[in-house]
Amino acid sequence: MAVALIMVLVAIGSVVFHWLSPWWWTPIASNWEYIDQTLIITFWITGIAFVAVVGFMAWCIFRYRHRPGQQAHYEPENKRLEVWLTVATALGVAAMLAPGLFVWSQFVSVPDDATEIEVVGKQWQWSYRLPGEDGKLGTSDVRLISDTNPLGLNPDDPNGRDDVVIEAGDLHLPVGRPVKVLLRAIDVLHDFYVPEFRAKMDMIPGSVTYFWFTPTRTGTFESLCAELCGVGHAVMRGRVVVQTEEEYQAWLQGQRTFAQLAAR
Template sequence: MAVAIVIALLVLGSIAFHLFSPWWLTPRASNWGSIDDALMVTLYICAVAFVVLNLFIAWSIMRYRNRPGHSAHFDPENTKLEKRLTFWTAVGIAGMLAPGLVAWHEYVTVPKDAAIVEATGQQWQWAFRFPGADGVLGSANISHITPENSFGINPRDPYGRDDVLIESNELRLPVDKPVKMVLRSKDVLHDFYVPQFRAKMDLVPGIVTYFWMTPTRTGTYEILCAELCGTGHHMMRGTVIVANERDFGSWLSEQPTFGQLMAEAETGGAQLARAVAPGANARGAR
């Protein structure tokens, strides 16, 4: 009897916590209302199953408890009941899967007019790359990574020379413009996640993953790594600033390109080579 009361109170407490909890979804700042809808469908189907099953258990405990003159009938095989349970379980699972599959199809079907931004993750920081005027990102591979080329861009790929490089944890995006996020990892599994965008995707070493979104509200949002990636996982955070198109364009024009950084590295290397060349000190002394 006491167990049945505890179960019933657990159900009522869970409902009350859901209705009056101060912790809920962050305000949405992207086009992904369908992801919120899929989440709500899953939540309510699970809630109905939770309430019905637990109240049924509490009722069964009370109704069929052992007492003088009454004993429960043990029925290990009930084909009719099993068919009903299988049917309604299948209906519930289909109801949860269908909205998610629709949302996923939209999530990976990138509009033709979407801009491209690449996010690169490594323990424990973010870096970003925009295509230049040609609108195409240059090819990249970890085999090309050097101290001067931290993105691993192929120096022989002409499409990469004008790529704009953001070697910091701060990303900026224009509001109301679709963007395709291309994701790469240099080392281990990471996950690019901005709660307000309702958007997240794993960064898998050796694989290029992607999704798309349209930021719909200006503001500053936090980028999180939602995949345990090592001892500094909790510090792998960044910032995405959604701005109007003019401010975004002004910021982007101030960032260095791969070609500029390579030219600076070559100039610095040539100066260093001249400085340490044999006889340089002697000539300087004369």
């Protein structure tokens, strides 16, 4: 009886803690409210399944507790129950997967007017590259990485001469403009994550991954590494500053291009 009561209290306590939890997600600052909606659907489905399973186990413990003179009935198979559980499980999994697939399709379908920027992860700091006046990013090659060219940019690519390079600094973005984020890792796996944007993606050495988002409000947001990348993983942090168009352009004018850094 005590075990059955404890299981009921665990189920009720888990639901109450979920609703009253102070560790809820941060206010959203991008167009990806679909991510929150998908998580809420997942919480509802898994929460109902959790309460149902724990409640059923508690009921079984109470209903079939040991009593003098009673003997358990042995039933090795129950095809009807197996079919019911298989169908219910399949419907529950499909209900969780369908919204995620819909959101994923949007997540990787970049608008034509999105501005490309690059985020580069390196133990244990973030660096960024923004397009210059031509609006295009130049090419890069890991074989070109050196102390004087930490991002491995191609000096022979004319599109990259005016690229704005920010090493171990803050990333600034204009509000209301869609951005395609190209992600590169120089050494090990990293993951660029800004909780308020609800957008993240693994960064794999030798590959270029991407996602896109639109900042919807100004402010300063912390960027984190969401993939264990070594002993300094916890301190691999940065800031993303979302500004008005005028503030962003004023900040951009004070940054150095790849050509200026190479000349220095």
